[in-house]
Amino acid sequence: MLASPVAAAAPPGASSCSGCHGAPGGAVPSLIGHSAEDIAASLSAFRSGARPATVMNRIAKGFSESESRAIADYLAGGGQ
Amino acid sequence: MSGIGRRAVLAGLAATALPRPALAQGARGRVAVIGGGFGGATAARVLHRAGLDVTLVEPAETYWACPFSNEVIAGLRPMSAQAFGYEGLRASGVTIARTSAEAVDGAARQVRLADGRTLDYDRLILSPGIALRFDALPGYDAAAAETMPHAWKAGAQTELLAQKLAALPEGGTVVLSVPGNPYRCPPGPYERASLIAYYLKAHKPRAKLIVLDAKDTFSKQKLFEQAWKALYPGLLEYVPLAAGGQVTAVDPAAMTVATDFETYKADLACIIPPQRAAPIATQAGVADRSGWCPIDPVTFESRLVPRIHVIGDAAIAGAMPKSAFAANAQGKVCAEAVTDLLAGRTPAAPKLINTCYSLVAPGYGISVAGVYHPDKGVLADVEGAGGTSPVDAPDTVRQQEATYAEDWYRTITSAVFG
Numbered sequence: 001m002l003a004s005p006v007a008a009a010a011p012p013g014a015s016s017c018s019g020c021h022g023a024p025g026g027a028v029p030s031l032i033g034h035s036a037e038d039i040a041a042s043l044s045a046f047r048s049g050a051r052p053a054t055v056m057n058r059i060a061k062g063f064s065e066s067e068s069r070a071i072a073d074y075l076a077g078g079g080q
Numbered sequence: 081m082s083g084i085g086r087r088a089v090l091a092g093l094a095a096t097a098l099p100r101p102a103l104a105q106g107a108r109g110r111v112a113v114i115g116g117g118f119g120g121a122t123a124a125r126v127l128h129r130a131g132l133d134v135t136l137v138e139p140a141e142t143y144w145a146c147p148f149s150n151e152v153i154a155g156l157r158p159m160s161a162q163a164f165g166y167e168g169l170r171a172s173g174v175t176i177a178r179t180s181a182e183a184v185d186g187a188a189r190q191v192r193l194a195d196g197r198t199l200d201y202d203r204l205i206l207s208p209g210i211a212l213r214f215d216a217l218p219g220y221d222a223a224a225a226e227t228m229p230h231a232w233k234a235g236a237q238t239e240l241l242a243q244k245l246a247a248l249p250e251g252g253t254v255v256l257s258v259p260g261n262p263y264r265c266p267p268g269p270y271e272r273a274s275l276i277a278y279y280l281k282a283h284k285p286r287a288k289l290i291v292l293d294a295k296d297t298f299s300k301q302k303l304f305e306q307a308w309k310a311l312y313p314g315l316l317e318y319v320p321l322a323a324g325g326q327v328t329a330v331d332p333a334a335m336t337v338a339t340d341f342e343t344y345k346a347d348l349a350c351i352i353p354p355q356r357a358a359p360i361a362t363q364a365g366v367a368d369r370s371g372w373c374p375i376d377p378v379t380f381e382s383r384l385v386p387r388i389h390v391i392g393d394a395a396i397a398g399a400m401p402k403s404a405f406a407a408n409a410q411g412k413v414c415a416e417a418v419t420d421l422l423a424g425r426t427p428a429a430p431k432l433i434n435t436c437y438s439l440v441a442p443g444y445g446i447s448v449a450g451v452y453h454p455d456k457g458v459l460a461d462v463e464g465a466g467g468t469s470p471v472d473a474p475d476t477v478r479q480q481e482a483t484y485a486e487d488w489y490r491t492i493t494s495a496v497f498g
Contacts, residue, residue: 010412010416012428012429012430012431012453013430013431013432013433013451015409015412015413015416016409016412016431016432016433017433018491018495019405019408019409019433019435019488019491019492019495020435020484020487020488020491020492021491022487022490022491022492022494022495023491023494026487026490026491027480027483027484027486027487028484028487028488028491054447054469054477054480054481054484055435055447055449055481055484058449058465058466058467059433059435059449059451059465059466060465061451061462061464061465061466062431062433062450062451062462062464062465062466063431063451063465067431
C-alpha cells in the first residue's frame with residue numbers, strides 16, 4: 001500500500017488533466033492507451049494553434065515543451 | 081476496522097496518549113480531511129491511494145452538486161442528477177467518519193467530532209466550502225432564504241427556487257441579486273440568469289428578469305452579454321453597480337429588493353448573499369479578517385496555522401476561481417504535497433488548471449480556462465495561457481462546449497464519487 005512510483009512522480013499540471021479526460025466513450029477524448037509521443041505532439045499542436053480546439057488551445061499555452069513532454073510521459077505511463 | 085476507532089480517545093488525553101509521528105522517509109502519517117465535496121473527497125481518495133491513513137469527515141450521506149444545479153432550477157434537469165453518495169469512496173477503502181467536525185485544535189493537532197470522538201492528525205486538510213453571510217445584507221437571513229432562496233448551496237434550496245420559478249405568475253417579475261467578489265462560482269449567477277431567462281422565454285414570455293449586480297465586470301461577461309442580446313432581448317435586464325445594481329437591503333415580507341436608487345417589487349427574488357469560508361475554518365483559526373483562508377501556493381498549507389491545509393472554495397487561491405474543477409485540482413495537488421511532507425520530501429512547485437463551462441441555453445455553452453503557478457507567494461495566472469471562448473464563435477462551437485460541459489460533469493463526478 002505504499003505510494004506507487006507513478007503517483008509520486010506527477011509532474012506539474014499533470015494531475016489536473018483527469019478533471020476532464022475520463023473513461024473512454026465521452027465527448028472529451030480519453031487519454032488511456034495514447035502514447036507519450038501522441039500526447040506530446042497534440043499538446044504542441046494545441047499550443048501552436050496548428051490543431052483546432054475549443055479549450056485545449058488555451059490550456060496548452062500554459063506549459064513549455066519540456067513540461068508537456070513530462071505530462072505526456074506521465075499520462076502514457078498510467079498516471080492520472 | 082476503521083482507523084478512527086483505534087485512535088478515538090477522550091478529548092484532552094490524546095496529546096499525551098499517542099506517540100509523535102515519525103517523519104522519516106517513507107513514513108506513514110495520519111491525515112484528516114474535513115468536507116466531502118469536490119475538494120475533500122478528491123484529496124481523501126489520492127491520500128488513500130498513496131498509502132496514507134486518511135479519515136474523511138463528512139456528515140451528509142448525499143452530496144448535492146452545485147455544477148448544473150442552475151439547469152435544475154430552469155426545469156431542464158432532475159434534482160436526482162445532482163445527488164452523489166459516498167459508497168464509491170468507502171468501497172475504495174477510504175475511512176469516512178459520518179459526522180461533522182465541531183472544533184479543530186491546531187496546537188494539539190486534534191479534531192473534535194460531533195459524535196463525541198476525537199481525531200488526531202499529523203496533517204489536516206480542510207475543504208469545508210462556503211458559509212452564506214446572513215449578517216451582511218439587511219433583511220436577509222436564514223428565514224428570509226425560505227422566501228427569497230439563494231440556492232447557492234445545492235439541495236433543498238435548489239428545489240425551492242425551481243418550485244418558485246415554476247409557480248411564477250405569467251407577466252411576473254424575477255429579481256436576481258449578485259454579490260461582490262469573492263464568492264463561490266464567479267460565472268454562476270450569470271448562468272443562472274441565462275437559464276431563468278430561457279425558462280421564462282419558453283413558459284412565461286411576458287415575465288421579466290432583473291439582475292442586480294454589486295459589480296461592474298464579471299466572468300465571461302462579453303460572452304454572456306452577447307448571448308443575452310441575441311437570445312433574451314427585452315426579457316433580461318442587467319443592472320451593474322454603476323447603474324445602481326448593488327442591493328442594500330431586502331424585505332421578504334413585502335417581497336422587495338432595495339438598492340441605493342430604487343426599490344424593486346418582485347414576484348420571485350433569488351438573493352445570492354455575500355459569503356465566507358465555512359465556520360469550521362474560522363474556528364480552526366485559518367480564516368483571516370476577509371473570512372477566507374490564506375494559503376501557501378505550493379502546499380495549500382494555511383498561512384495562519386501550521387499542518388492545516390485549506391483547499392476549495394474556502395481558500396484564497398489567488399487567480400484560481402472558486403470552482404468545482406479548481407477544488408478537484410487543488411485536492412490532488414494538496415494531497416500529493418501532504419504525502420511528500422509526511423515522507424520528509426520537499427513538495428515541488430505545482431501547476432494547476434481550471435476549466436469552467438456555463439450554459440446560456442440548452443446546446444449553447446461558453447467556457448473559461450486558466451493555468452496557474454506559484455508566483456511571489458500566491459497562485460498566479462501563467463501568462464499567455466487561458467482565457468474565454470471566442471466571442472465570434474459559430475454555433476457549432478457553442479454546441480460543442482455545451483456537450484463538453486455535460487461530459488466534464490459526468491467525468492468529474494465519477495472520478496470524485498464513483
